[in-house]
Amino acid sequence: TAQPLATAAGQVVLQLSAGAGANQVGINDDGSNIVGPRSFRIGADGTIRMLDNVNKRILFFDQNGKVTRTLRLDQAQEPIDFIVNNAGETFVYGGDGGPNFQVLRYGPDGKITARLPASPGINADGIMLTAAQDLMLVQGNQTLWTLLHQGVNVDPKIQPLTMQDGTATPTGNPWKRW
Numbered sequence: 001t002a003q004p005l006a007t008a009a010g011q012v013v014l015q016l017s018a019g020a021g022a023n024q025v026g027i028n029d030d031g032s033n034i035v036g037p038r039s040f041r042i043g044a045d046g047t048i049r050m051l052d053n054v055n056k057r058i059l060f061f062d063q064n065g066k067v068t069r070t071l072r073l074d075q076a077q078e079p080i081d082f083i084v085n086n087a088g089e090t091f092v093y094g095g096d097g098g099p100n101f102q103v104l105r106y107g108p109d110g111k112i113t114a115r116l117p118a119s120p121g122i123n124a125d126g127i128m129l130t131a132a133q134d135l136m137l138v139q140g141n142q143t144l145w146t147l148l149h150q151g152v153n154v155d156p157k158i159q160p161l162t163m164q165d166g167t168a169t170p171t172g173n174p175w176k177r178w
Contacts, residue, residue: 026054039081039126051092053079058090071110081126085133089113093127093137103127103135103147116147119159 018027026036036054043049047068048061056076060069071090073079078095085091088108096102101122105114116135118124122145124137135148146154146162154162 020055025050025052025059038079041083043084049082049084051079051082058082058092071106073104075112076104080124083127083129083135085129085135091116091127091129091135093118093124101137103137114153116153117156118145118147119156122159 016025018024020026036052037050038053040048040050046063048065050059050061052059056073056079058071058073059067060071062068073092076092076094077097079092080094080101082090082092090106092104092106094101094104096117100120101118101124103116103118104112105116107113118137122137122139124139124143124145126138128136128138130136132150133148134146134150137145137147142165144162144164145159147159148154149162
């Protein structure tokens with residue numbers, strides 16, 4: 001189970017055991033260097049959100065290390081990264097079970113509300129939101145592609161036109177080349 005450890009500075013460190021239980025995360029090293037959990041985020045309220053890619057779920061922890069919510073990712077074939085927007089929607093980036101990648105958009109109720117395909121050839125490392133809540137894929141923190149702009153899906157055919165180089169910054173303008 002999750003065991004928060006208080007440090008001398010009063011900070012909480014979350015210690016999790018391996019497994020598929022509520023307060024456990026999956027770890028799988030079958031020689032292909034696939035190890036979980038793959039990514040985590042810290043919410044503005046201090047909560048911890050962790051992608052348990054081995055067990056295909058996102059665990060939401062409160063500030064004391066208690067699991068408050070679990071988002072099942074049963075339809076995510078190969079989850080790589082995730083992000084949660086201001087409206088409580090969760091975007092999960094990953095493989096679609098074939099050679100292409102996509103983003104699954106989950107509503108606050110945990111149901112999939114959209115599938116946003118990435119243009120063929122885009123193989124990003126992660127996903128991010130700008131301050132304006134535009135959804136972008138990031139590769140090596142140096143190349144960015146836009147998938148959602150001002151709430152509108154960007155057609156995969158024009159996603160390569162949204163590509164920009166430079167360090168990823170949530171306040172950048174993904175449309176500066178247009």
